Amino acid sequence: MIDKVKSLLKEGRVDIFLGYRMMAGHPLPHGFVKERLQEVDELISSNDRYPLEKMAARIAAEHPGIKIGMMARDCNTRAVNVLSIWNQLDPEQIETVDINCCPSNLKDGAQCSYLKPPRSGFHKKQVGIDNQYDPEDFENFDQPERFTRWINEFQKCIKCYGCRNICPVCFCKECSLEHPDLIKTGDLPPEVPIFHLVRAVHMAGRCIDCGLCEEACPVDIPLRLLYRKVNQIVSDIFDYRPGSGPEQSPLSVLGETALLEPEPLKAAGG
Amino acid sequence: MTVKRMRFLQELLRFVGLDGRLHLEWISSAEAQKFVQVVTEFTEKIKALGPNPLAAFNEKIEALGPRAVAGPARRDIPASKLPPAAEKRKAKMASN
Numbered sequence: 001m002i003d004k005v006k007s008l009l010k011e012g013r014v015d016i017f018l019g020y021r022m023m024a025g026h027p028l029p030h031g032f033v034k035e036r037l038q039e040v041d042e043l044i045s046s047n048d049r050y051p052l053e054k055m056a057a058r059i060a061a062e063h064p065g066i067k068i069g070m071m072a073r074d075c076n077t078r079a080v081n082v083l084s085i086w087n088q089l090d091p092e093q094i095e096t097v098d099i100n101c102c103p104s105n106l107k108d109g110a111q112c113s114y115l116k117p118p119r120s121g122f123h124k125k126q127v128g129i130d131n132q133y134d135p136e137d138f139e140n141f142d143q144p145e146r147f148t149r150w151i152n153e154f155q156k157c158i159k160c161y162g163c164r165n166i167c168p169v170c171f172c173k174e175c176s177l178e179h180p181d182l183i184k185t186g187d188l189p190p191e192v193p194i195f196h197l198v199r200a201v202h203m204a205g206r207c208i209d210c211g212l213c214e215e216a217c218p219v220d221i222p223l224r225l226l227y228r229k230v231n232q233i234v235s236d237i238f239d240y241r242p243g244s245g246p247e248q249s250p251l252s253v254l255g256e257t258a259l260l261e262p263e264p265l266k267a268a269g270g
Numbered sequence: 271m272t273v274k275r276m277r278f279l280q281e282l283l284r285f286v287g288l289d290g291r292l293h294l295e296w297i298s299s300a301e302a303q304k305f306v307q308v309v310t311e312f313t314e315k316i317k318a319l320g321p322n323p324l325a326a327f328n329e330k331i332e333a334l335g336p337r338a339v340a341g342p343a344r345r346d347i348p349a350s351k352l353p354p355a356a357e358k359r360k361a362k363m364a365s366n
Contacts, residue, residue, distance in 0.1 A: 147287025147323050204278055233281040251274060
């Protein structure tokens with residue numbers, strides 16, 4: 001892969017390549033450029049994941065016309081698709097180099113932090129929700145139980161905005177979660193369950209199930225479960241899976257023109 | 271678009287345990303009687319569901335006492351007044 005990236009930079013097919021590099025003992029995102037080609041020898045693909053496509057969108061916004069290469073797992077590719085559909089990225093500008101994230105024996109070594117997710121403890125399983133649940137598992141609980149468990153999880157929220165900050169498809173410059181009229185400020189936990197349900201509704205048609213939100217959450221709220229259910233609803237009702245193709249999301253307001261057909265003028269007089 | 275969103279929201283609320291509390295109806299401002307009827311029926315339906323589970327939770331939270339405040343520092347405390355640990359540290363450093 002190092003050779004591939006070097007040739008991409010040398011041939012000018014990309015102006016900058018986003019990958020990971022060990023810095024201060026941590027694998028961190030780094031932009032490799034032609035001017036410092038020797039750095040590409042330090043290019044690594046680590047288990048740790050960052051939303052590289054979000055950074056790419058930022059770079060592209062500040063430097064129009066720049067060509068960006070990036071390392072991409074499956075989730076990154078889905079994110080690039082969704083960002084293109086929502087006009088945050090021009091797919092022509094992005095060149096991806098795929099990393100293997102499939103844990104099959106037929107490939108050498110999959111790399112993804114989600115392959116070994118942390119296990120939920122006993123107490124959490126008793127009163128809260130096991131993060132490993134699928135929506136179907138959770139639906140075994142009845143309504144009051146579901147509610148109590150979700151509230152027990154949501155009340156831990158410390159409003160760090162980690163989930164929103166790291167989400168690759170969250171790009172709104174004015175986030176509703178920071179709007180004082182919508183979410184009362186100065187309260188911890190933030191309005192339960194409004195804060196999380198607002199986020200869930202905004203994820204409809206956009207979430208690509210990368211799981212970075214749950215990884216970022218300092219209090220282990222089962223966000224991936226919630227957004228997986230959101231994706232399932234969108235898939236069942238609208239038959240749409242974000243990131244799978246170039247179609248617009250059914251919940252998007254972009255490009256929807258509502259025409260008010262003018263009534264034909266009624267003939268004057270009787 | 272509204273129908274799409276409401277349909278989605280209904281399923282989402284059902285997932286978090288708040289089913290049966292959502293209702294969508296198209297009513298013109300000229301159909302006052304229909305409005306009264308729909309609202310009355312829905313109010314009855316909600317009453318039958320019992321007290322709002324969120325109210326019980328919110329009471330519990332209020333009972334815990336003053337909440338942690340996220341955000342800028344409180345304006346009623348003058349900035350010059352440091353918390354006790356910092357005061358001690360400052361005094362110690364001054365004496366050294």
